[in-house]
Amino acid sequence: MAAIDAVLDEAGLKNVRVREFVHRYAELTGADRIEVVNASDDARLVQESLDAGELLPAGEGRYYSRSHPKDTARSEERTVVATNNPADKGVYNNWRPASEMRPLLEERMRGASAGKTMYVVPYLMAPPGSPLEAFAAGVELTDTRTVVLHMIRMARVGVDHVNDLADQDSFVRAVHVTGDLENLGQGTADDQRYFVTVADERTILHYGSSYGGNALLGKIAHGLRQAAYDGWASGQFLAEQFMLLGITDKQTGRAYHICGGFPSASGKTNLAMMLAPDALGDRYQVHFYGDDIAWLRVDPEDGRVYAINPEFGAFGVAKDTNEVTNPTAVEAIAEGTGTIFTNVAYNEQTHEVWWEGKTPRPPADPTGWRDWAGQLISERPADAKDAPWAHPNSRFTTTLANVPNIAPDYENPKGVPVDGIIFGGRTRDREPLIRAITDLAEGVYDGLTLGAEATFAAEGTEGVLRYDPMSMRPFMSYAEGPYAAHWLKVIGAATDQPIFAHVNWFQRDPEDGHFLWPGYRDNLRPLLWLMQLRNGEVTGTRTPVGIVPTKEELELTGVDLRPGDMDTLLTIDTERWRQEMAHREEHLSTFEGVPEEIWAAHRRVAAALDAETS
């Protein structure tokens, strides 16, 4: 005890509530020693990790890590939201009583950090000075040094973020205990892992992983699940799995901001980091604000929706990141950026990294190359010859400031005013390139009925078509009916409403499977059209499911499209949509307490589709 106080004193950690929290879990987890972390400790911690072999060098100022092969993605089955109110149970939040989960987790964590250091990581999930700052402070306790290094890149880290809290108790208590990864029965009936957010006690207890959002607790556990709950409970804001970008029209001087949700591994990072296509670069500049989380509130002064990115870094999918698809990401992870790569392929002789899609083909000379699991490529057995070198959910971690097109005002505490809110996902047919929605209830309805293919960001479900409301399915913390009502309330309070749209970059040719739309940088084109529509500069074509651009309205200079594909991309298949409406009705019916406005929106769209065919 005395030893802990001495460390906390030395670190200048004065918040008495935080100190109590540290004492409690140091004792429970049985950690040998504690260490308080500030962002300025990064270089020393990196060196320690290199010395210990937890990190390997990947060129000047870049690092490589492998996670345990049984621990490479989120587990949705093992993720739970617990509260003291059974009414918080929803369809997707895996609700359990707090009285059951807290003791269960604490039992698992008891003694589980013996022999290890418990790092105390005070952090802030917001630009300092944000009106939402009261919801942003947290302290993560973790027994894994590489998790600390990721937190320093992904969140603002330092004791000042908790010392100066107006309400000393208003921080999220986040505990991460790795456990014995070899023996946790991952994916079996005897799975020992639990990732729990006790939302009404603002406590996060994660046991059994050291990968990504399972372990960096500021990100999705606090930034999404906890914050969504806080936003609802306080009535003040929304926390969504949204990217956030800015578009400046250099000709008119106007700036637009668009945020929006696509399910995990469905293109948020790539969209937010995109450069204008070469043909449009003279006129338009795209700015990056955030790639995974946005908090939205209405400013009473001007009645507009404002968005902030609470994060400080990006945890991006490596696959297919290259000079053509995402040149800004390539620069953001270049030498000297402090980037940490996880589970890509690694050359132990040259310290190079590689992943599928970095270059068209893997390095020709396999000398020194090991795959993500550590297997030498040259010694792979015959039946594993074609397996990917990198894990499909391999990632890079870099701070926002490394992104070359970072918005100059990305740390503006107020956030930026939102002109458009978009939803999308991997949908191989039915969904056109873009359809705009001008009515709030229809926009929220569209988000709630977002259907897309599941991806490799979570264990075991890739390719399965499923509904993913607002791309929040894995991150929902309270029931879907109240969630819809909260959306209508928050955005409904805006006197100057954003326009909504549904986008789809992933339509495929049914015959040969090629993507009809080139995607990536060209995705700016439909977004420009959306802003022109909002400005009344174009009118598009009205359809039962929204306004679709005409071919002439889209700026298509320099796009590489196959003949006929553009027509398919803008077509609404009424019959196919009518089938979809029946599924949507079933999907919405699983939620209790869906507001009448949402049902009315559903009936309007269904009736409009029926009218088309009669």
Ligand code: GTP
């Ligand atoms: P999370 O971090 O898991 O929430 O993912 P994300 O939504 O940020 O997805 P990200 O941008 O990292 O993209 C995931 C994968 O989709 C990557 O392999 C991208 O290369 C690919 N991708 C992104 N945008 C496009 C696009 O416009 N077209 C195509 N075909 N692929 C894309």
Ligand code: SPV
């Ligand atoms: C996602 O899966 O949506 C991510 C990565 O953004 S993780 O933080 O691991 O959830």
Ligand code: MN
């Ligand atoms: Mn995400």
